[in-house]
Amino acid sequence: MGGQMQQRNASATSLYDQLADGGSPHNAGPSGDAGDAVMARWLQSAGLQHLASPVASNGIDQRLLPNLLMQGYGAQSAEEKQRLFKLMRNLNFNGETGSEPFSPSTQSSGGIGASDGFYSSEFRGDFGAGLLDLHAMDDTELLTESVMSEPFEESPFVPSTTKAVNNDYDFPSNRQQRGQTDVDASHGFPTHEKEINSRENNVAKIKVVVRKRPLNKKELARKEDDVVSVCDNGLTVHEPKLKVDLTAYVEKHEFCFDAVLDQRVTNDEVYRETVQPIIPIIFQRTKATCFAYGQTGSGKTYTMQPLPLRAAEDLVRLLHHPTYRNQKFKLWLSYFEIYGGKLYDLLSDRKKLCMREDGRQQVCIVGLQEFEVLDVQIVKEYIERGNAARSTGSTGANEESSRSHAILQLVVKKHNEVKDTRRNNDINESKGGKVIGKISFIDLAGSERGADTTDNDRQTRIEGAEINKSLLALKECIRALDNDQIHIPFRGSKLTEVLRDSFVGNSRTVMISCISPNAGSCEHTLNTLRYADRVKSLSKSGNSKKDQVGSSQTTSKDSSSANMLVSSDGEDIYDRHQESKVIDAGKRGPQRDNASYNTISDFEKQPPPSSSNYSTFKSRDDNGLENEKTDAKNSFSGVNNQRIYSRPSSVDTEETVPKVSPPRRKGYKEDKSEKASWQKKDNNDEKFEKGVWLKRDGNNTDIPNIGNKQQGSNISNSSYMTSKQLEAEQLHDENVNEILEEEEALIAAHRKEIEDTMEIVREEMKLLAEVEKPGSLIDTYVTQLSFVLSRKAASLVSLQARLARFQHRLKEQEILSRNRSRWVDVAVDIDICLGWFECG
Numbered sequence: 001m002g003g004q005m006q007q008r009n010a011s012a013t014s015l016y017d018q019l020a021d022g023g024s025p026h027n028a029g030p031s032g033d034a035g036d037a038v039m040a041r042w043l044q045s046a047g048l049q050h051l052a053s054p055v056a057s058n059g060i061d062q063r064l065l066p067n068l069l070m071q072g073y074g075a076q077s078a079e080e081k082q083r084l085f086k087l088m089r090n091l092n093f094n095g096e097t098g099s100e101p102f103s104p105s106t107q108s109s110g111g112i113g114a115s116d117g118f119y120s121s122e123f124r125g126d127f128g129a130g131l132l133d134l135h136a137m138d139d140t141e142l143l144t145e146s147v148m149s150e151p152f153e154e155s156p157f158v159p160s161t162t163k164a165v166n167n168d169y170d171f172p173s174n175r176q177q178r179g180q181t182d183v184d185a186s187h188g189f190p191t192h193e194k195e196i197n198s199r200e201n202n203v204a205k206i207k208v209v210v211r212k213r214p215l216n217k218k219e220l221a222r223k224e225d226d227v228v229s230v231c232d233n234g235l236t237v238h239e240p241k242l243k244v245d246l247t248a249y250v251e252k253h254e255f256c257f258d259a260v261l262d263q264r265v266t267n268d269e270v271y272r273e274t275v276q277p278i279i280p281i282i283f284q285r286t287k288a289t290c291f292a293y294g295q296t297g298s299g300k301t302y303t304m305q306p307l308p309l310r311a312a313e314d315l316v317r318l319l320h321h322p323t324y325r326n327q328k329f330k331l332w333l334s335y336f337e338i339y340g341g342k343l344y345d346l347l348s349d350r351k352k353l354c355m356r357e358d359g360r361q362q363v364c365i366v367g368l369q370e371f372e373v374l375d376v377q378i379v380k381e382y383i384e385r386g387n388a389a390r391s392t393g394s395t396g397a398n399e400e401s402s403r404s405h406a407i408l409q410l411v412v413k414k415h416n417e418v419k420d421t422r423r424n425n426d427i428n429e430s431k432g433g434k435v436i437g438k439i440s441f442i443d444l445a446g447s448e449r450g451a452d453t454t455d456n457d458r459q460t461r462i463e464g465a466e467i468n469k470s471l472l473a474l475k476e477c478i479r480a481l482d483n484d485q486i487h488i489p490f491r492g493s494k495l496t497e498v499l500r501d502s503f504v505g506n507s508r509t510v511m512i513s514c515i516s517p518n519a520g521s522c523e524h525t526l527n528t529l530r531y532a533d534r535v536k537s538l539s540k541s542g543n544s545k546k547d548q549v550g551s552s553q554t555t556s557k558d559s560s561s562a563n564m565l566v567s568s569d570g571e572d573i574y575d576r577h578q579e580s581k582v583i584d585a586g587k588r589g590p591q592r593d594n595a596s597y598n599t600i601s602d603f604e605k606q607p608p609p610s611s612s613n614y615s616t617f618k619s620r621d622d623n624g625l626e627n628e629k630t631d632a633k634n635s636f637s638g639v640n641n642q643r644i645y646s647r648p649s650s651v652d653t654e655e656t657v658p659k660v661s662p663p664r665r666k667g668y669k670e671d672k673s674e675k676a677s678w679q680k681k682d683n684n685d686e687k688f689e690k691g692v693w694l695k696r697d698g699n700n701t702d703i704p705n706i707g708n709k710q711q712g713s714n715i716s717n718s719s720y721m722t723s724k725q726l727e728a729e730q731l732h733d734e735n736v737n738e739i740l741e742e743e744e745a746l747i748a749a750h751r752k753e754i755e756d757t758m759e760i761v762r763e764e765m766k767l768l769a770e771v772e773k774p775g776s777l778i779d780t781y782v783t784q785l786s787f788v789l790s791r792k793a794a795s796l797v798s799l800q801a802r803l804a805r806f807q808h809r810l811k812e813q814e815i816l817s818r819n820r821s822r823w824v825d826v827a828v829d830i831d832i833c834l835g836w837f838e839c840g
Ligand SMILES: Nc1ncnc2c1ncn2[C@@H]1O[C@H](COP(=O)(O)OP(=O)(O)OP(=O)(O)O)[C@@H](O)[C@H]1O
Pocket: 142, 143, 144, 145, 148, 212, 213, 214, 216, 263, 294, 295, 296, 297, 298, 299, 300, 301, 302, 303, 395, 398, 400, 401, 402, 403, 444, 445, 446, 447, 514
């Protein structure tokens, strides 16, 4: 990667060398005065000679010109800015003919990018030459990893300082900055008990990593901008927006996570950052989960697929290490999916599975095939086989879109003398050996598929509702853990039930939020990042506390754990640990400790990149994140910074008003009300009260909120969910749940009816055989036949009644969905109206 960066810098240098040498690509480097003269000539050629003098008189190296241009240096009018930009782009493209390839980058359009007219196709058309070669490529084919290593288009919004950091991007050193101990990629795993214990304490309980994919060919062809800039552990989404008078402006949203991986990061590096640190502690009875979250086409599958392979490699290596070689440990693999609330085995012809809980509330998936991993090659085959069996469909963003949550598990078990390598994972664990530790890789269905609930196709709608439900339930569980609640609502969905043991006790969770960089995905990207931020808050608030619990237990384990690792009753001890931990957590009550994490306040301490160039309006959302409204028009005009919003941001105008309790449906279950408040949280804790949108602050006080609205048509993320809408939303959720239950019941009833009919047919055959015997009693035959036929009829009528009820239920659901989509439109209309008000 360093090499690429050098190459990239060299390209840029060669471009400016050409500039200094009068445009000849082959002449040698720049020299001070000659450079100034060339600069002047260059600017003169564009009719911008008046801009040459400040640059020269200030003794500014022309290499800094792009940065100056990005700041709109000296250029007063939009026309001047356009000319400068055009000049830059033309020179860049000429530079491509040099020996060093130089990727035309929208980065150079930085300042102007967000300024007047940038979005007009007319303007863009002039500068599209460099992108033409990209257009010539196959439109559907996406950039592969090797292409990824090429310099990608960078954001026109990326401030210059950020870019400098990005240009120096060096993955390992970034990690060191994060203070994380790296694990030797090949053989450096700790295998001594003490080392493992200290590693166990060092591995964060919950880690939230964001991965940004590169722009794909379609997006490049559409000349979409990259609106996500990455800087160390932080990232900024530059949301392009239009005011009512059609002036473009940019709203900045800053986030900070445990790690942010930009488009140049390879899958291997993703593995090293996310899963590899966990591998050694799998042998320490850890249950780990790594899941990818994000909208369709954001790279979840691309990110997740290589991870189990690499993990299996490392696990197998450790199994053969002298420390574990004689422990009779074995590695097992299973792969299943959750689709429409049901479980299917992806390695066993999509056999339907059922989930059960044992007496100790351990979740078992009955019938799930497990395969022993003897060599890593086989893992690859299983992954491919499982992927081929996955439920996929086509979406606008991804031709092979996942419609299910796929879960691949690698389990280390203490081997019992079972010769067969293919067995059922029965409730009776002893059959497969005792579980020592496991890691689950979850490729979640596209997060926005939850919004497919207004689709015309019923199947898609129900699928969407189910996905929505499980993603909400996942967040609910995380929230419950965040609040140190004793009751974790695992039963909210199949997904959370399956993940149950990964959230309690000695667990580790890594969430990889995948985001698309293009402007068109901005809303989904922000949703993904907000979800990730919520998960991160769990690690912020509870982690160190939970880790303390973890470490004290580990310390007390110290004396015994070496033996525990190999002792046959280890699992029971582990289970007791689990239970006691959950109760402990509940007793502690909510405690916050941000010590070991990058908090937003840390983030704020850093000087905002190029802040002087942005006239910024800050407001704080419920996650405590600052949203900055940046007036692009002014951002690049240098001297004449002039605020367009005369109204202060929402924070300034916040006023405390009496708390209004959220509406509750009569007889609503506790779980549901929890969900209601949670949904409100999802919607920035806002509600519409007496004509004012109220925002809930940290003290549960409702405060009026005027500005900083996120436009969105996604129901679960719309900012304007009134209590009625919320109720309708819950009703819809309930309705879908009931439909799914009734569907199951209908199918079961049908099966039963067939069995009954077969039984009856056997009885009828018997009757016929009897009646045909000489001397049989016809009266008996008639009575018995009459009885059998009424049973047959009753069974049919009962099935028909159930069928009719189900049909009715489907119709109801359709009406509900239609109403729901109507109020989504209303919410969007309100949004637009508020936008009008906002802009005066
Ligand atoms: N980091 C990346 N580098 C290069 N290409 C990528 C990257 N991430 C994703 N892609 C490409 O983008 C396309 C979509 O990715 P992928 O199928 O992983 O998305 P997804 O999030 O799993 O979508 P869905 O939820 O619909 O299944 C694929 O063709 C993939 O190769």
